[in-house]
Amino acid sequence: MGGSVDRSRTRFENRTGRAISPHRQSREHAVLKLLVVEDDPLIGPAVKAVLENAGYTVVGPLRDAVKAARVGARECPDLALVDVNLAGGENGLVLARRLWEENGVPSLLMTGFDHHAAEAREFAMGLLRKPVMPDALVQAVGAAGEILGGMRPSSTPAALEIFHGSVATTASLSATNLPKARTA
Template identity: 30%
Template structure:
């Protein structure tokens, strides 16, 4: 590929290929099909280097080529099994056409509306409208029980309001590890929002791991004022992490993503 399209272009494409694979797999519900689309994108660039616009950011240019292929194929869904991926695709299939692409680009790939517009050949306003539609439709089709582990009362109330406005039901708020374990024993949540440092100096990580030992597979979002302590690369790290102070949009995005795809990795104490 390097000889055919140049070292610089090859480096740009190679640096963003993992993100394209992640996006394609989430979009199709199939690792094999997602990788097939990613490979088709590379082949398209190889056959026509001008299809990759140097006027755009490298990631946006790569995803734009992908979307040309994706749109021409009819945007199929193909979940491989009956697990979380299949359930996610079932929900995705109910969304208005184009909204699932815009949603994943915005929440998973963290693209701006301008960038989404470039990828999908829309205006930034149209891209934003698609994301808003997706959030509204998700609130109707994917609602569940959310447990909050947070010792700061003001933050707990704020999180509860955001989650409730999204259409989810809060099972309760726990301020300590013991309180969290007791709350989960009374009603198993579909999602956990957890602070790291709790009121009695107990650990939100320990609380979450205790809950997951009893009920594996619950998606978890950690909220902390010290994210750098959890992102060292030295061991298992949370899939969903919000920094304090957070914005409502960050919470909405993380909750939607976690609920929708119902998968997470969590820390070992």
């Protein structure tokens, strides 16, 4: 396969129109610049390591929602992975809404609690249930990348719930006749 992206057939842009940089991997999906917001001092670095080992560019982990909002505005990530229950200050739901509304950055929320799904459906791309295994984390981010690329995800891990009706998802994935992503 060639090394370029045919922009006439796939949309590799976030909501603000900034191009998502394609990056070659064995699975040939668009690799995203990710913002990781996780206040647990063990989980945050582990998430970063797993995603970097999978070939993603990772900003963070950041432990504070206010700092994460500033970094998100400056770094223009394509996707944020946000822990819902951040210690002190804003929680992850407030941060994810802010990243979307102010910067067009979609979020996958990470939580061990299902009750956050109802509130997050209107602005987040999906919910990743903790604890999440490394393979499922990489698969979830890959599915989000496919959606951001204008395709339906080829597969999603059981830990991931995509919010198909959210503004973040529908801005990238229309309900009409998009090609399904190629599988490896």
